[in-house]
Every structure is written in structure tokens, then in C-alpha cells.
Amino acid sequence: MTQNPASIDAVQQLLAGQDYVCGRALATVAFLALKLGRPLFLEGEAGTGKTEIAKALAAALDRRLIRLQCYEGLDAAAAVYEWNFAAQMIAIRAAEAAGGADRDLLTAELFTEDFLIERPLLQAMRPQPGGAPVLLIDEVDRTDEPFEAFLLEALSDFQVTIPELGTVRAPEPPIVILTSNRTREVHDALKRRCLYHWVDYPSFEREIEILHARAPEASETLSREVVAFVQRLRQEDLFKKPGVAETIDWAKCLLALDVIALSPEVISDTLGAILKYQDDIARLQGMEAKRILDEARRSLEPA
Amino acid sequence: MPAYPDLTLPEDGKLVHNITHFARALRRAGLPIGPGRVQTAIEAVAAAGFTEKADFYWVLHACFVNRPEEREIFHQTFRLFWRDPRYMEHMMALLLPAMRGVQEEERAAEAARRAAEALLADAEMPPAPETLESDEEETRIEIDATATASAEERLRQLDFEQMTVAEMAAAKRMLARLALPVKPLPTRRLRPDSHGHRPDWRRTFRASLRTGGEITAIARRRPATRWPALVVLCDISGSMAAYSRMVLHFVHAVANRQGQGWAKVHAFTFGTRLTNITRHLRRRDVDAALAAAGREAQDWQGGTRIGESVHAFNRDWSRRVMAQGAVVLLITDGLDRGAPADLAREMERLRLSARRVVWINPLLRWDGFAPRAQGVRAMLPHVDTLRAGHSIASLEALAEAISDPQDHGEKARLLAALAGDAPGG
Numbered sequence: 001m002t003q004n005p006a007s008i009d010a011v012q013q014l015l016a017g018q019d020y021v022c023g024r025a026l027a028t029v030a031f032l033a034l035k036l037g038r039p040l041f042l043e044g045e046a047g048t049g050k051t052e053i054a055k056a057l058a059a060a061l062d063r064r065l066i067r068l069q070c071y072e073g074l075d076a077a078a079a080v081y082e083w084n085f086a087a088q089m090i091a092i093r094a095a096e097a098a099g100g101a102d103r104d105l106l107t108a109e110l111f112t113e114d115f116l117i118e119r120p121l122l123q124a125m126r127p128q129p130g131g132a133p134v135l136l137i138d139e140v141d142r143t144d145e146p147f148e149a150f151l152l153e154a155l156s157d158f159q160v161t162i163p164e165l166g167t168v169r170a171p172e173p174p175i176v177i178l179t180s181n182r183t184r185e186v187h188d189a190l191k192r193r194c195l196y197h198w199v200d201y202p203s204f205e206r207e208i209e210i211l212h213a214r215a216p217e218a219s220e221t222l223s224r225e226v227v228a229f230v231q232r233l234r235q236e237d238l239f240k241k242p243g244v245a246e247t248i249d250w251a252k253c254l255l256a257l258d259v260i261a262l263s264p265e266v267i268s269d270t271l272g273a274i275l276k277y278q279d280d281i282a283r284l285q286g287m288e289a290k291r292i293l294d295e296a297r298r299s300l301e302p303a
Numbered sequence: 304m305p306a307y308p309d310l311t312l313p314e315d316g317k318l319v320h321n322i323t324h325f326a327r328a329l330r331r332a333g334l335p336i337g338p339g340r341v342q343t344a345i346e347a348v349a350a351a352g353f354t355e356k357a358d359f360y361w362v363l364h365a366c367f368v369n370r371p372e373e374r375e376i377f378h379q380t381f382r383l384f385w386r387d388p389r390y391m392e393h394m395m396a397l398l399l400p401a402m403r404g405v406q407e408e409e410r411a412a413e414a415a416r417r418a419a420e421a422l423l424a425d426a427e428m429p430p431a432p433e434t435l436e437s438d439e440e441e442t443r444i445e446i447d448a449t450a451t452a453s454a455e456e457r458l459r460q461l462d463f464e465q466m467t468v469a470e471m472a473a474a475k476r477m478l479a480r481l482a483l484p485v486k487p488l489p490t491r492r493l494r495p496d497s498h499g500h501r502p503d504w505r506r507t508f509r510a511s512l513r514t515g516g517e518i519t520a521i522a523r524r525r526p527a528t529r530w531p532a533l534v535v536l537c538d539i540s541g542s543m544a545a546y547s548r549m550v551l552h553f554v555h556a557v558a559n560r561q562g563q564g565w566a567k568v569h570a571f572t573f574g575t576r577l578t579n580i581t582r583h584l585r586r587r588d589v590d591a592a593l594a595a596a597g598r599e600a601q602d603w604q605g606g607t608r609i610g611e612s613v614h615a616f617n618r619d620w621s622r623r624v625m626a627q628g629a630v631v632l633l634i635t636d637g638l639d640r641g642a643p644a645d646l647a648r649e650m651e652r653l654r655l656s657a658r659r660v661v662w663i664n665p666l667l668r669w670d671g672f673a674p675r676a677q678g679v680r681a682m683l684p685h686v687d688t689l690r691a692g693h694s695i696a697s698l699e700a701l702a703e704a705i706s707d708p709q710d711h712g713e714k715a716r717l718l719a720a721l722a723g724d725a726p727g728g
Binding site for chain 1: 335337340343346352357364366370371492493505511529617627
């Protein structure tokens with residue numbers, strides 16, 4: 001079992017070992033979350049590496065990653081546990097055939113762990129080999145308020161109650177990471193129990209580092225051009241600005257096409273990798289892409 | 304200001320003291336920080352150690368900040384406070400009485416209280432005026448961020464204080480009658496219901512245990528329901544002057560009728576720029592709410608730039624307030640001076656992200672209204688329904704329009720008129 005890192009620097013190094021480049025601010029919050037055993041609430045635009053940090057942490061600490069993807073209408077049956085009805089049905093019929101359909105016996109046998117289907121939240125409360133798991137509750141803004149209220153309870157005591165079995169308490173609290181794209185405001189009560197961090201778009205230097213870590217095959221010149229272009233693009237009036245994930249995707253696309261340097265033609269051919277709305281793509285066709293590329297190049301020149 | 308509970312914290316020198324003071328300063332600046340969070344912050348600082356100023360900054364940031372908007376307030380407070388805590392206190396003390404005196408108490412004493420008593424007689428009295436620091440702080444920042452006014456913008460603030468007797472009476476009547484019966488939407492969550500269409504195996508089994516494993520009846524479930532959210536975009540330009548105030552009364556009434564429909568009401572005003580007034584409308588007192596909104600929106604009775612305003616909404620707010628299938632209420636006369644193509648594009652984007660776009664146009668009250676203005680022509684194809692909204696009666700009819708997906712209001716008639724006109728224009 002890997003011990004929790006002892007300092008903020010250690011967290012940074014740990015994550016860097018997983019090719020996750022993170023700033024001092026994010027490392028500080030992650031360190032605190034590990035040290036204080038509090039959930040970490042990451043909010044930010046799509047594609048800024050919120051989900052990735054959970055994966056990197058789990059891999060670096062050698063813990064199991066348990067992911068709960070939120071969606072509208074997510075309920076306890078999908079998030080915590082469910083009974084295996086088909087198996088229960090068979091058990092009843094088998095008991096009947098054997099002539100022993102005793103009421104108390106049935107209760108005792110039907111609602112045991114054998115018939116329990118564990119969902120992510122319950123799994124996270126169970127002891128795991130290698131230590132407490134990393135529980136990733138992804139895109140919590142997609143679910144609704146009743147589920148938030150439920151999470152509130154589960155995350156403050158790290159326990160869930162199953163009426164038929166009793167309370168399951170985590171022997172060691174899991175490392176909880178919640179992410180939100182802010183499509184709606186998550187309730188303050190939930191946020192208050194967490195350490196909050198807004199994940200912003202990275203600076204030029206940081207994004208270059210990220211690209212080096214994630215797409216090491218890309219040449220220095222191409223990486224710099226790609227990042228400069230994307231950074232410049234984020235200043236444009238777009239409906240959806242490209243995230244870091246898009247930068248990495250785009251660099252990989254360009255590598256697959258054996259592109260050595262950007263040109264307006266290449267950009268307009270591969271624009272679908274960075275911009276995902278037709279309005280935005282239409283804006284960038286033709287001269288506009290060339291203008292941004294020229295500006296990006298100019299910003300690179302002094303360096 | 305509430306009394307602060309005495310914290311029993313380990314006294315280690317000045318640091319604990321200073322963090323507590325800092326938390327109080329933040330609280331005064333409008334961040335909702337309770338003693339629990341102060342405790343967390345102290346634990347966090349103890350855990351992270353006190354080595355670098357930047358680390359210290361982020362440690363406190365993680366504990367005290369909960370929303371992106373709060374980052375700037377935190378930053379400024381941190382910068383000021385850790386330079387000299389006394390300076391901060393001193394400034395706050397200076398600001399406090401001045402702001403209260405000018406902005407809240409006078410108003411509340413005269414117009415606001417009276418209106419509250421008159422309008423919300425059945426409800427409880429509005430809570431004691433909250434401190435205004437947060438408003439002040441955020442307002443300043445927002446103005447900073449948007450101080451890109453062009454020369455043609457006529458910045459004029461509307462004074463809501465002088466409500467005429469007639470207006471007041473009308474508002475009262477409206478409040479009394481206004482019960483927006485919105486139809487709840489089915490969600491994907493299920494709840495027990497004996498007439499539901501989906502079996503509830505878990506309850507069925509639990510019940511069957513009582514009869515020794517024999518299933519006698521199948522328990523059922525059906526989708527639960529929830530209320531939709533409402534987004535109001537209200538035109539406050541010169542051509543809507545007589546109208547927008549009334550409409551804001553209406554919006555305030557809707558926003559403050561909790562449990563009556565709408566899950567959340569987000570309100571925006573626009574003339575030449577888009578302003579979010581949701582926060583201000585939350586005040587119970589209609590006068591205070593509209594006065595605050597009036598201070599916030601800088602473009603009362605100026606020109607109109609519908610295209611740009613809708614664009615700003617799409618870019619900055621649509622993903623945040625429309626995610627849960629919101630109904631959009633667009634209140635404007637459609638007299639726009641911008642390029643029709645841009646307006647049409649933004650309206651299309653708006654409609655794509657909303658459950659329904661309901662356009663209320665006060666000009667419709669004239670029988671012979673035809674879609675001549677280019678703005679109206681551009682917008683018409685991209686709304687679900689078009690309605691008049693010049694009177695209280697028409698606002699009431701609106702409730703049905705919003706909840707009925709088949710309702711198209713006057714849209715079909717006007718689209719036909721538009722098609723007839725098209726070759727010429």
C-alpha cells in the first residue's frame with residue numbers, strides 16, 4: 001500500500017509520474033484532500049483535466065478507481081446497491097420445491113450479501129486491496145437535487161444504510177473527487193463539505209508541459225504552435241472554447257497526418273478536433289484561421 | 304450581522320487568530336462562511352504547514368471559496384488583509400454605515416416597507432435588510448468587467464422609487480391573481496404509484512415475504528415529476544420603457560412564489576448590454592428588488608441590441624441556467640438595429656438550447672400588427688410561440704402558453720404574413 005504523499009511537492013511529483021502536469025494550486029488542494037480526508041470538489045470548463053486527476057491519483061497511489069457517472073434521474077438503485085431479483089426469485093422457487101418455504105428463513109436467506117448487487121457508492125465503502133479506493137463522482141451537475149442531498153449524507157459520514165442488512169461503514173474513508181461542468185449550480189451544502197477548486201485553462205508554459213507529457217511524439221515546434229494557436233483561440237468569442245483535452249487530441253490528429261507545421265489549410269481540415277459547434281467552426285473557416293495563426297506565430301517570436 | 308459563536312480552537316499564537324479574523328473579513332465581503340469552515344481552514348493550514356505565501360493562499364482558497372465568482376473577492380480580501388488586518392477592518396468600518404444609510408434604510412423605511420405590506424400581506428414580513436457589502440463588491444467587479452460601453456449607449460438609471468398609485472394598484476391586482484399553473488415535467492426518477500406502468504421488483508419482493516414467497520400483487524412505479532426552470536430575458540430599452548417595469552413586477556411575482564411552479568427563475572435584462580438581475584429579484588420586497596435591479600442594469604431606456612444581448616446570453620449563461628430544460632421567456636418588441644443575420648443565428652442557438660422559447664411582444668396588441676421590422680422577421684422563425692403581453696389578462700393567458708407544447712400563439716399567422724411579404728422585402 002502506498003502512503004499518502006507528505007507534502008505539496010510530493011503530490012506534484014506523484015502526479016507528474018502519471019503524466020499529469022498540475023499547478024501549485026491544484027496540487028495544494030489535492031494534498032489537503034488526501035491529508036484531511038475531505039472530498040475534493042473540482043469545477044471548471046469541460047476538458048480541463050478534472051476527471052483525469054482522479055485517474056492519475058488512483059494510479060499513482062495504486063488504489064482502485066471507482067467511478068460514478070452522474071445523469072439525470074440517477075437513483076439509489078443505480079448508485080448504491082440493488083437486489084438481484086432474478087436470483088431471489090429462483091431461490092424462492094427452489095425453497096418451495098424443497099418444501100421449506102418458511103417465512104423467517106426466507107427473509108434471512110433472500111436478503112443477504114449473496115443477492116446484493118453493489119453499485120459504485122457501496123463499493124467505495126468496502127475495504128479494497130491496497131487501501132481506500134479513489135471514488136470519482138463525475139459531472140455531479142448532471143444529476144438532480146434529491147441525489148445531491150443523498151450524496152451529502154453519504155459523504156459526510158462515509159456510510160450507507162441498507163434497510164435489510166444494516167449500515168455499511170467505510171473502515172477507511174475513500175478519496176472522493178467530485179467534478180462539475182457547472183451546467184447548473186450545485187447546492188452550497190454539498191460544496192461546503194468539500195474542498196473547492198476551480199480548474200482554469202492552463203497558461204502557455206503549463207499547457208506546453210502537458211502536451212509534452214501527453215503527446216511526447218510531437219516536435220517542439222509543432223507543440224509550441226499548437227498551444228499558441230489554441231491559447232489565442234480561447235480569447236476569441238466562441239460558443240465553446242477548446243479545453244486542454246482538445247489541444248491534446250488535436251496534436252495527436254496532426255501527428256497522425258504527419259504535419260510538421262501548422263498552415264491555414266491544415267487547420268481548416270482538422271478544426272473538428274478542437275471546435276465542436278458548427279457556429280464556431282464556420283467562424284474559423286478561411287481568413288479567420290489564418291489571422292489567428294499569424295497572431296499566434298507572432299506571440300511565439302520573441303521566445 | 305449575526306453574533307459570532309465563540310470558537311474553542313487550539314490557541315497557537317497569532318495564526319489561528321488571524322485566520323479567524325480573515326474569515327470574518329470574508330464574511331463581511333459577502334462570502335457565506337460559517338464557523339465550521341473556519342475550523343477546516345485552521346486544520347488545513349496546520350496540515351499543509353506554513354511555508355510559502357502562495358501555498359498559504361491556495362490552502363485558504365480551497366477552504367473558503369465555493370464559487371468561481373468568489374475567487375476575485377477572496378483574492379482582493381487576501382491581498383488587503385494579509386498586508387495589514389487592521390487596515391481592512393478600518394475600511395470595512397468606514398464603508399458599512401455609509402452604504403446602509405444611503406441605500407437600504409431610507410428606501411426600506413419609505414417605499415419598500417409600504418409596498419411589502421401592501422403586496423405581500425399574507426406572507427411574512429421581509430427579513431431585516433441584509434448587509435450590502437456583497438452587492439457592492441460584486442457590482443464593482445461586474446462593472447469593471449463590462450466597462451466597454453460604446454459612445455452611443457445612453458446610460459440612464461430608472462428610478463423605481465416613484466411608483467405611481469395606478470402602477471401599485473395594478474401590481475397588487477396582478478399579485479393577487481397570479482398563480483402560474485405550470486405543468487410539471489416527468490423526470491427519469493421513479494416513485495411508487497399503484498397505477499404506474501413499471502414494476503417495482505424490490506417492493507414486490509418485500510411484500511411477498513409476508514406471504515411466504517408468494518407474489519400476490521406487483522408493486523408499481525411511475526416517473527416522478529419536477530418543475531421546469533424559467534429564464535426571463537427582458538428588454539428594457541427606450542421603446543419598451545412603459546412596459547418593462549410592469550413586466551419586471553410580473554417576473555418578481557413569479558420568482559417569489561415558491562412552490563408554485565418554476566423550480567428556479569433566472570432573470571436578465573437587456574438593452575445594449577445583458578445584465579443578470581436574478582439575485583436582486585430574490586428580495587421579498589418588490590420595491591427593493593427592482594431598485595437593486597435598476598442599479599445593476601445600466602442601460603435603462605437606451606437603445607436596443609437584441610442580437611448582441613442574446614449572443615452574450617448564449618455565450619456566458621446558457622450552459623449554466625438552461626441545462627435542466629428551461630423555458631425561455633423573451634420579452635421584447637423585436638425592434639433591433641443590428642444585423643438581422645446575426646440576430647437570426649443567435650435566436651436559433653437560443654432555441655436549440657431551450658425547451659421552449661416564448662416570445663412576448665407588446666406590439667401585438669395592435670390588430671394590424673405585421674412583421675415589418677427586420678428584427679421581428681429575423682426572430683420569428685426561431686421562437687416556439689409568440690404572444691401579446693401588454694395587459695395583466697394577457698400575462699395570465701401566458702401561463703397556458705408556457706405549459707402547452709402545442710401552443711404557437713400568433714406565430715403561424717405572422718409567419719404566413721412574412722411569407723406573403725417575402726418577395727418584396
